[in-house]
Amino acid sequence: RDPKMPHNDCREPGSCMTWVCECALGWEGRMCKRRNTVSCMGGCSCYGECVEGFCKCKAGHFGADCALTIDPDTGNEKRNF
Secondary structure (H helix, E strand, O other), rough: OOOOOOOOOOOOOOOEEEOOEEEEEEEEOOOOEOOOOHOHHHHHHOOOOEEOEEEEOOOOEOOOOEEEEEEEOOOEEEEEO
């Protein structure tokens, strides 16, 4: 327990900053114990689901933000916007 914060525990994934928890990326709440699903890159481009701060892409999509697919005509990857 952080001695500056007697009523709450601000260990990972947060740290105490002037009596307030400063949450790490992907976490929110008074004590940084709740996952923030909006922290996924680009909101997963509507082609995936945000799971613990990472995009889990739907079939046929890939990349950090699920915005990439393979063009069936060329076999090259392409970005969907």
